[in-house]
Amino acid sequence: xxxxxxxxxxxxxxxxxxxxxxxLLIGLLVWAxxxxxxxxxxxxxRLRREKGSV
Amino acid sequence: xxxxVKWFHRLGSPPWFYRVSGKLIPWFTLACVxxxxxxxxxxxxxxxxxxxxxxxxxxxxxxxxxxILSMFVYVVMAVAGAISLxxxxxxxxxxxxSSAPIGxxxxxxxxxxxxxxxxxxxxxWWTWDERLTSELLLLFLYLGIIALHNAVEDRQSAGRAVAVxxxxxxxxxxxxxxxVVWWNTLHQGATIMRLDGPAIDESMRWPLFAMIGAFxxxxxxxxxxxxxxxxxxxxxxxxxxxxxxxxx
Numbered sequence: 001x002x003x004x005x006x007x008x009x010x011x012x013x014x015x016x017x018x019x020x021x022x023x024l025l026i027g028l029l030v031w032a033x034x035x036x037x038x039x040x041x042x043x044x045x046r047l048r049r050e051k052g053s054v
Numbered sequence: 055x056x057x058x059v060k061w062f063h064r065l066g067s068p069p070w071f072y073r074v075s076g077k078l079i080p081w082f083t084l085a086c087v088x089x090x091x092x093x094x095x096x097x098x099x100x101x102x103x104x105x106x107x108x109x110x111x112x113x114x115x116x117x118x119x120x121x122i123l124s125m126f127v128y129v130v131m132a133v134a135g136a137i138s139l140x141x142x143x144x145x146x147x148x149x150x151x152s153s154a155p156i157g158x159x160x161x162x163x164x165x166x167x168x169x170x171x172x173x174x175x176x177x178x179w180w181t182w183d184e185r186l187t188s189e190l191l192l193l194f195l196y197l198g199i200i201a202l203h204n205a206v207e208d209r210q211s212a213g214r215a216v217a218v219x220x221x222x223x224x225x226x227x228x229x230x231x232x233x234v235v236w237w238n239t240l241h242q243g244a245t246i247m248r249l250d251g252p253a254i255d256e257s258m259r260w261p262l263f264a265m266i267g268a269f270x271x272x273x274x275x276x277x278x279x280x281x282x283x284x285x286x287x288x289x290x291x292x293x294x295x296x297x298x299x300x301x302x
Contacts, residue, residue, distance in 0.1 A: 004099065008109035013174050017113045017167040018098075021120070025272060028159050032276050036283035043290050043299040 066143045068285045069294045075278035082278075086271035089264045096261030104258075113171040115262060118246075119269035120163040124192060125227050127157035127273060131199070132224035135217035145281075147213040148288070150220060151203050152280035156273055158196035165189060176240060184233040185241035188226055195223040209288075 007014045065071065097115035104111035131150045138146035168186070169179045180186065199216045206212035234243045246252045252259055289295045 007112070008103055010108060010110040010174055013110055013170045014112055017116060017170045020166055021116045021163050024159050024163055028156065029272075029276055029279075032279040032283070036279050036286070039283045039286035039290070040299055043286060043295060046290070047296060047300050 066141075066145045068144060068148070068289055069292075071145055072282055072285050075282060079275055079278055082271050082275045086268050086275060089268035089271065093261045093264035093268055097258075097265065101258045101261060107175060110171060110174050111258075113167050115265045117164060117167040117171060118262060119266045120160045120167065121189070122266060123269045123273055124157060124161040124164050124189070125230060126270070127153050127160060128192065128195070128220070128224065128227055131157065131220045132227075135220040138213060138217045139221075144288070147217070148281050148284045149277065150216060151199075151213070152277055152284055153273075154196055154199045154203070154216075156276050156280070158193060158200065160269075160273075161189065161193040161196060165193065181240055183239040183241060184237040185230065185239045188230040188233055191226055192223075192230060195219075195226065199223075 005011060005015075093115060097112055101112070103109045131153050134146040134150040134153070137143050138150060165186075168189075172181075173179050199219055202219060203212050203216045206215055233239055234241050245254050246259075246262075254262070286295055286299075
């Protein structure tokens, strides 16, 4: 395990690469999902408002 | 031909896209996670260290897929831009602008991981050679398209402006791809797409193919999610969206 983490002396370069990539890909996915959910709730809020005012 | 025309028309219909993408996303996610699990295990654990580069070569398992997708996403955007300009198709506009941040992230990953590999292997974080410079230009094209879209108030004009910009910028794609052939760059030449077959051992090759597949799936997943949000935003007054938001 320690040998695996050591990456033959390239630990910093390998793990920074994989860590940064994971961070960016997960962040983008979460951001995209939040955008979709935000639109949905914005529209249902508006619909409720319109119903209330009728 | 008739089938194709029908399919093309359907694809251009936002309600159809919204419904079908909602069904596809879970399956794409499943396949993406499975491929990535195998690719990471195979690339980080099973594959032997490279005889010249040692364990630093393992960075290719994200660098190469990110670089391939950075170009693929741009080509998708240019095609969507052409469709949008010729046929005024709503979905083409949506696909184009929804893809831009994803392409920018892939390009940033390709540049960052290339840099992190270049430091121990080339002895430098960065060099202004043709491959690296044209890839950096690609990042600026993505950012430019996003900025231009945000800057133009009217949605139709914004769509047309980014369609033109993405078409103009597509000349950069063959430059990136062939830069290692046309110029004597520091970047190595092609490893997989070679006439005499891939120059990479099987134990290293299959995890790489799995990672490339996983990155393609990831792009389509995030594209669908972004496009769904964009569709709701644009169609929020239409009947089907009201039913969807009201019923759910």
